[in-house]
Amino acid sequence: MPVPQDTTTERLRLDGTEFVLRLTSRDSRLGLLALHGGVEGGTAELAEEVAARTGATCLIFSQPSPPRTHISSHLLAETPSRTLETFLSAVSLTISLHGHLRPATPDAIFLGGTNREAARTLAAALRALTPSFTPVTDLTEIPSGLRGLHPRNPVNLTREGGVQIELPLTARTQGLRDVPPEDVVAGVTEGVRRLGA
Template sequence: MTERVLIEGVEFDAALTIRSDIGLLALHGSREGGTAELAHEVAARTGASCLVFTQPTGDPVHIPSHRMSVPTCAALQQFLSHVTLTISLHGHLRRETPRAIFLGGGNRAAADALAHSLTLLAPAFEPVTDLNHIPPGLRGLGPHNPVNLTPAGGVQLELPLSARTQGPRRTLGAPDVPPPVVTAALTAGVQRLMETSAGPRRSVQKR
């Protein structure tokens, strides 16, 4: 389902696919290039649920994550009521750490599991799980941040540009293409979470 929703005067399309109880979330799909495509692809490969926000018109606006959690968005409320563990994808442009992938959020066991897969399958990047080494604005620990509103909490991944796109779009409006190694690493990490207590599975058919 796709819902048109107004948040702080900005129009968004919220595209929701319900599958398992692990969910991929991209709150800033139009603003943080590659996060929407990465969320859709990893969810499709693993059978995870997926919710992606994009802006259909105008210059992309960045609304902080905790202010995106509005009760008027039915797609978000359905996502939060179904999903147990959330993996929220974001982008950062920190020049001093151009290869760092910061893994914040409240579920530290799940963060470690995803970091392990990134280390093995995307060695060009540096997963950072120590919260003391993650910039405060990227830690994803706010109680109103959607990544922390599901029963098992979640992981907020802050990806540098090179981990979510393969360079400038050749065609205006064409989707970003995340690096295959990052897609593969996150796919493996999500699959691992589906097999462990960090991310228990729920049967979609029973709902």
């Protein structure tokens, strides 16, 4: 039976960059977030697919026009947005999907954010279902810029905080397509389901 949902959109501008926010609201304490849709290929697509499979709420930031610019997550939270406020008040735990291009760790999936228990739950599901990637939860092993610990980062602004998942390119795209591999979709989906249990 389909989960009832409501979709709203909002446009906003930050430092000359236009964003379109699309919020798909469902009755869930869990929220999927992709702040760099189109900039970090496959993250928006992964968030939408996992949210659809689990019944989680989903918020996607996208940039409709090139050139597309990577703007730090905490700066996006400082821009007044009724859509982001709605998301943050509606869910209590956020899973924020990002992409990294670290050549030294091409198979590492880094799980940062302030909710360390949730990070370990997601890592266990990824470890079981995505054997070609290595989930990393030890913050000392995660590059400082990928830890997702800034207090104004949207992933940390919900009541239970959240998990920032940094995915290498091959975990979020296939060839030239922004389509995440099925094993990664399955791993994140299973982790979100465990968090919702």
